[in-house]
Amino acid sequence: MGLFNRGKKTIELQAICQGEVKDIIEASDAVFSQKMMGDGVMVIPESGDIYAPCDATIAMVFPTKHAMGLKLKDGSELLLHFGIDTVNLNGEGFTVCVKEGDQIKAGDALWHADLAYIKEHAPSEAMMIVVTSLADGKTIEKVLGNKKTGEKFLEIR
Template identity: 50%
Template structure:
């Protein structure tokens, strides 16, 4: 839909069959993923935007943030930083493509209130700060601060926690 995980022309994609037979993805365990933002986890189905709540872009969860910092949830590579800095695409070393989309309809803010700290191609580790945002500005300027965290290329994601969590917490999701 957004084209942020576009493949380069003539790029050869090698498939890896994981233990579950999921092509291209290796298992993601409790220690492979950390909470990217401090706040409250809610089910993706409760996000007030059908693109996310109906899982049109993939499965995942959402966060009602309590601070304005986003860290990498995985070890991997930055695939895309949107020009408006409201969203970042990451590819984990296990092959999962993850979209972190700060707020709803925040593309309309045209980058105001966001500071990207990484660029496309950067290698990142769990806990690396990716971007900061002015939470109060977003509360006052966008319909919602709810931040979807979407696995755009996986349907076997298990969200293991709900409610309040701290940035950097483990045991949030797994995938087989």
């Protein structure tokens, strides 16, 4: 994969929902805040409607519907993780709009989640967007603050 992905093209990731984008180091779960899975951002969602941040392939959807992996054209990989300890909800409160292998475009619906249910039954509803694998020579740049769906919040360059 390395030889074919040496281009310096920047991938702009759009906010997956309206909400506050924070550095992942502010996450309440050490797995995320200590970047054990990779660097990224945390979004405090204002609704449970979550959209694709960029064009990608759905690499996997967890059976518990709380997380999914995306593979980008440059070979980078993202983990989108809805909430903290939401694996314990066993899929309750989540409707996933995609399946493994789907080709998605920026802005496509990924989840419709019952945000009130998640807030009531999990320690946090915060969305984690983790860059679990970067293509060779690539870096990420975070754009923090309040974002509307579709506004830039991360760049892979």
